[in-house]
Amino acid sequence: MVGHLLVRPLYFLQIMESIITAQHTFKASKGRLINPGDLIFKNLTRFFAALILVLVVLMAYEMIRTSALSWNKFGFNFFIRSVWDPVQDEYGALPFIYGTLVSSLLSIVIAVPLSLGIAVFLTEVAPRWLERPVSFFVEMLAGIPSIVYGVWGFFVMVPWLRSTVEPFISKHLGFIPLFRGAPYGVGMLAAGIILSIMILPIIASISRDVLKAVPRSQTEAALALGSTRWQATRIALAYSRSGIFGAVILGLGRAIGETMAVTMVIGNRPTISASLFEPGYTMASVLANEFTEATSEMYISALVEIALTLFIITIIINSFARLLMWSVTSNERAQKA
Amino acid sequence: MRDYPGTRQTLIDIDTIPEKGKGVPVDHNKIVAENVSAFFGKVQAIRDIQISIPENSIVAIIGPSGCGKSTFLRSINRMHELVHGTRITGKILLDGEDVYSIDPVLIRKKIGMVFQKPNPFPTMSIFDNVAAGLRMGGTHDRKNIAEIVERSLQQAALWNEVKDSLSKSGVGLSGGQQQRLCIARALAVNPEVILMDEPASALDPIATAKIEELLFELKKRYTIVIVTHNMQQAARVSDYTAFFYMGELIEYDVTKKIFTAPSMKQTEDYVTGRFG
Known part of the structure; x- marks a missing residue:
């Protein structure tokens, strides 16, 4: 979900468009002509690079979400308690x-x-x-x-x-x-x-x-x-x-x-x-x-x-x-x- | 510029070269090289070098790049052998004793070296840089070290510039100051000979002039061998000049003679700027 927000949909449109018009150069921002192949390359690699960041952020997000229950119950004490009792559901x-x-x-x-x-x-x-x-x-x-x-x-x-x-x-x-x-x-x-x-x-x-x-x-x-x-x-x-x-x-x-x-x-x-x-x-x-x-x-x-x-x-x-x-x-x- | 017999127009105004060498009483040859050849793997860098370096004189070694002058310099204090696959033959005598039959650590204490690029130890303060050689040599008496550091910095004409910042890092100094710091570092271990491998080539003209001025002072106490690309510098500072070409010593004579009336054609071509 977060991934879609980070990778702007505009890039995909541009990529699709450049595939369709593969033989033609077209105007990019500031009116400069660029090769469509370069544009695909640029945006594709940008996408892959962004993927890594997304992955890390998603992992952190998921762990924070799942651990909320324990955090709410034990708070900071979780880190200084030495009890580990799954039967009583007491954890440190x-x-x-x-x-x-x-x-x-x-x-x-x-x-x-x-x-x-x-x-x-x-x-x-x-x-x-x-x-x-x-x-x-x-x-x-x-x-x-x-x-x-x-x-x-x-x-x-x-x-x-x-x-x-x-x-x-x-x-x-x-x-x-x-x-x-x-x-x-x-x-x-x-x-x-x-x-x-x-x-x-x-x-x-x-x-x-x-x-x-x-x-x-x-x-x-x-x-x-x-x-x-x-x-x-x-x-x-x-x-x-x-x-x-x-x-x-x-x-x-x-x-x-x-x-x-x-x-x-x-x-x-x-x-x-x-x-x-x-x-x-x-x-x-x-x-x-x-x-x-x-x-x-x-x-x-x-x-x-x-x-x-x-x-x-x-x-x-x-x-x-x-x-x-x-x-x-x-x-x-x-x-x- | 007058015409001297046997010379073309020289790069240097000959009249500015001071009369030196002749007046120096040569009672002792500090370093004598006998048939020295040095190799990098199979490549021979220098061939059968024979040269005598008088005590308390400045000898300049000139020659085009790759002529073996640095290699010769580095074989005097046994730095040449530090590179993998190198070999050396012949004898180099320091006060009559072959340096290759003495522990290199001792030899390098007697024969100091200053390198092309200033190379102070970046993790040490100015004081510690100068004291480094002493400490590595086993001197730990603080008072003694402090005295020697001050004296060495004074000899290197750096004391007045750094006396208030001895605890600061040596790499914060300007290039010329760093080079003088390296000279002070070399002086601190009280060597008898100082080898200089293009010590001013990385410096600006003012810093170069300071180093050259320093050389005249140091000459009184030390024997100096200096490799230089800069012929004006060789002419200005040295008593004797050796011209190396293609790994061989072509000519070695009183500096003024080398620059005014060299006896070899190659020397003449080089000092007149026809090649190199």
């Missing part, structure tokens, strides 16, 4: 928001140093014959379906965490609340690790591109001052810091929205616990798990409100990342000019 999203944030942040903590290490290796250290295949494999990691990561995580990583890693950590670092509790295997730590593997290719490949865009003159300036390779790399990292930050934010966006793999290893229990070994739940996982069994209208409405929250968070994070990337590229252009 806090454990899911907490689970999403903690698992994503954990994955960032693990993935960022690794990705930067890979990016620095690829740009500064690796010989050419090695750079290509390694880049290829890093990018290939991004193409593996998330369910594959989930299956691997569930059957290989989780048992290993349960039997080896978590007992080891709790034995030596158990005095920190983060690492206290029974080693379940499934839980926040497992989710964080699987997510870090999944976002690693994004952060690594974008950071590599950003580092490659550092002008040679910068590294050479450092080296000519008698810096070591590592010091010159630090100059390059400082130069590209906002681009790398953008890469991290894009990775964070992916981690926040990731569903299947996390659902399989996080344990799916809506609790808030200080320990990373305890099971948790994320916004994306609860949607995947409970949508099919949501019976009451309030249940559906609460789930949709969670979806809307996730939608808004990812939009904010992604636009933030884009802005940062743009500022980097426009700086480059300014420097070239």
Whole structure:
């Protein structure tokens, strides 16, 4: 409905008209002659572009509409309540928001140093014959379906965490609340690790591109001052810091929205616990798990409100990342000019 | 313009070239290149270069684009080898010691470099830019650093312009100021030789004049090798001039001689503007 309003009917008339009079040029606004083919092309592409906007607006509209019931009942408290009781129709999203944030942040903590290490290796250290295949494999990691990561995580990583890693950590670092509790295997730590593997290719490949865009003159300036390779790399990292930050934010966006793999290893229990070994739940996982069994209208409405929250968070994070990337590229252009 | 034997009309008014080089007491050759050849992959950029650069002098390297003058400059402080697939043969001696047998990090501390385009570190303040080399070299004493930064900026004739804005970003300066900042940055690590790769080619005439003036001051303490496209500049600032052509050193002599009575035909053609 909204779509019809946004795409002005006039364009369709013009397109039809130009098809009919395809052999003739005709006068457009300001009395200029234009080719009808160009006009079709222009308006057709304009239509497709508008479609994307319409889609996003419609999605937001639909979610706002459906979640109104839950919003009217719980209001802002929805976001700070930790009760999730479909039987009593009492809902609060806090454990899911907490689970999403903690698992994503954990994955960032693990993935960022690794990705930067890979990016620095690829740009500064690796010989050419090695750079290509390694880049290829890093990018290939991004193409593996998330369910594959989930299956691997569930059957290989989780048992290993349960039997080896978590007992080891709790034995030596158990005095920190983060690492206290029974080693379940499934839980926040497992989710964080699987997510870090999944976002690693994004952060690594974008950071590599950003580092490659550092002008040679910068590294050479450092080296000519008698810096070591590592010091010159630090100059390059400082130069590209906002681009790398953008890469991290894009990775964070992916981690926040990731569903299947996390659902399989996080344990799916809506609790808030200080320990990373305890099971948790994320916004994306609860949607995947409970949508099919949501019976009451309030249940559906609460789930949709969670979806809307996730939608808004990812939009904010992604636009933030884009802005940062743009500022980097426009700086480059300014420097070239 | 008088006619000198063996010269056509030169681009430069010969009388304006100061007598230099002759009076300089040459007791020590700071840099000696022996049979230096450099390659990019299979392409040979310079061929068997033999040259001696006296201490506390300014040597200009001139020649048409692609003649290998920058490559030679960059092989002195081992920057040439940073590009993939490059190779170098022959010897370059700094005070009698082959630079290729010493850690490049140490060599580059002794042989500073100023590039064609000003390249201050954009994330650092003016102060930090000058201090960068010191800090990377392991100097962390604040008082010491502050002293050296001030001295270097004064040597680069920039102190009076920036002393009140040391904490501001270096990229906010004008092009000429940025280049002098880069010179100060190079001076701060206390080098013995300064290589300059067309340091004024991106600058306007006034900024260029300032840099040239600066060179005369720096000569007292440092040995300077400057690559330039600008023959007037070479004539104005240098004691000795080397003419490179097609990767070879064609002629190397006292600057005045190169511009007034060169012994090689190619040199004459170049300085009279017949090619290049």
